[in-house]
Amino acid sequence: MTIKNIFIEGEESFAHLWLFIVVNTTILALLINILSLYYGSNDVAPFLLYIPVVIAAYWYPNRGPLFALIISLLYIGMVYYFTRGAMGELIASTIKCYVLIGVSVVISSLATHMRKNEVKYRGIFNHSEAGIGLINSSDLSIIEVNKRFAEMLGYTREELTTISFTDLWMDPATKDTFFNHLNGHENVESLETRFKSRIAGERWVLISAGKLADKEFVCTIVDITDSKKVKEALLIKDHAISSSINAIAILDLDFNITYVNQSLLKMMVCDSEQDLLKKNSCKFFDSEQVFEEIREKLPKKGSWFGEVTLIKYTKSPIFVLISMNMVKDETGKPICIMVSFIDISDRKQMEREKQKALEQIEQNIEQFAILGDHIRNPLAVIMGLSSLAPSEISDKIILQAREIDRIVLQLDKGWIESEKVRDFIRRYYMVGTAGLETHKEEKKKYHPP
Numbered sequence: 001m002t003i004k005n006i007f008i009e010g011e012e013s014f015a016h017l018w019l020f021i022v023v024n025t026t027i028l029a030l031l032i033n034i035l036s037l038y039y040g041s042n043d044v045a046p047f048l049l050y051i052p053v054v055i056a057a058y059w060y061p062n063r064g065p066l067f068a069l070i071i072s073l074l075y076i077g078m079v080y081y082f083t084r085g086a087m088g089e090l091i092a093s094t095i096k097c098y099v100l101i102g103v104s105v106v107i108s109s110l111a112t113h114m115r116k117n118e119v120k121y122r123g124i125f126n127h128s129e130a131g132i133g134l135i136n137s138s139d140l141s142i143i144e145v146n147k148r149f150a151e152m153l154g155y156t157r158e159e160l161t162t163i164s165f166t167d168l169w170m171d172p173a174t175k176d177t178f179f180n181h182l183n184g185h186e187n188v189e190s191l192e193t194r195f196k197s198r199i200a201g202e203r204w205v206l207i208s209a210g211k212l213a214d215k216e217f218v219c220t221i222v223d224i225t226d227s228k229k230v231k232e233a234l235l236i237k238d239h240a241i242s243s244s245i246n247a248i249a250i251l252d253l254d255f256n257i258t259y260v261n262q263s264l265l266k267m268m269v270c271d272s273e274q275d276l277l278k279k280n281s282c283k284f285f286d287s288e289q290v291f292e293e294i295r296e297k298l299p300k301k302g303s304w305f306g307e308v309t310l311i312k313y314t315k316s317p318i319f320v321l322i323s324m325n326m327v328k329d330e331t332g333k334p335i336c337i338m339v340s341f342i343d344i345s346d347r348k349q350m351e352r353e354k355q356k357a358l359e360q361i362e363q364n365i366e367q368f369a370i371l372g373d374h375i376r377n378p379l380a381v382i383m384g385l386s387s388l389a390p391s392e393i394s395d396k397i398i399l400q401a402r403e404i405d406r407i408v409l410q411l412d413k414g415w416i417e418s419e420k421v422r423d424f425i426r427r428y429y430m431v432g433t434a435g436l437e438t439h440k441e442e443k444k445k446y447h448p449p
Helices: 012-038 045-059 064-083 087-127 147-153 172-185 225-242 262-267 288-301 345-386 391-429 433-446
Strands: 131-136 142-145 187-197 201-212 216-223 247-251 257-260 303-311 317-328 334-343
Touching: 012 045, 012 064, 045 064, 045 087, 064 087, 131 147, 131 201, 147 187, 147 201, 147 216, 172 187, 172 201, 201 225, 247 262, 262 334, 288 303, 288 317, 317 345, 345 391
Parallel strands: none
Antiparallel strands: 131 142, 131 216, 187 201, 201 216, 247 257, 247 334, 303 317, 317 334
């Protein structure tokens, strides 16, 4: 079926009625013209032919000119018959028929164009993703709605025509704002409110409206319930991230900083997030080698975890535990990098102090062993010299020397236990010459003489 043969909904049911009207008005107009020609007074009667021609051209635009041509030929035939072929009458009737056909052509063209527009806008009305409704501004009854409007609120289109438009609103204050603005400015744009839904209870909608003629206004509603929930969820997550005690940053795929929370600003000693945003994160790594390792491994594994040294905004070092993760969309395509930081500077400092203390214990143990040997050497000399002294004195010296040797022997037993302690320290606390050298290098690096 072509557009020319489509009539707007609601008027198609009158097609047969108008055909009946066209047929009867045509017969009546022709009979009146026959009588007028018979009695010789045919000045007004021809204008009656415009009635069926205009009706036919409007309701049947593709056949209107043909119908006008047939009526014109019948009229000219009647004039010729009743006037005996009078040339003047034939010329006058021919001119009238040209005008009649021209009017039919014009009306048919306008009707065709109008129907095309009606079909187009009816299609927009019926198939729009936005809900569209026509409201009577006098009693606020719903005249007509499209399918989307009804589905959005869980009703049928017929049910909504029995409900007042005001009964759909859940927020009286917003409803008053809507009508005040509509009455004052004759239109409303993108007002956010809640409508009652028979299925879901309520739906968040974005409503726009504009006044029409005949005390009507059209309104469109867009369901934003899902986007509202997503927006609220994003706000909650954003607040959770921004207020988190853990330092968090978001990087783009080139490792440029796009977001930082307050905890990270405090950690990096920055007054404003603008000090960090849009800067490449490599500038804050103490080791370029470590950064390149992360850049290489992160896209392959999707995550990276480890200890690194960062440089604060004040140029001082800070030891942090970093967790990096690639954030991907539903198709698995990476979209950004999320990074969390834990400041472990205090822990590092405690480990260094503990290492120094344990190294000092090891040195004390070694000195303790050497001290035993140093005591035995002079003790052997004393016992040798005691043989030169008188017997009574020599016995006393030897007795005391043996007591000292017994004490040193106990110290040796203690040394054996201390040796086990030293092995334990070396095994579980990584204390030794290498650890001492590492500590000295770190001290020299950040605290130069």
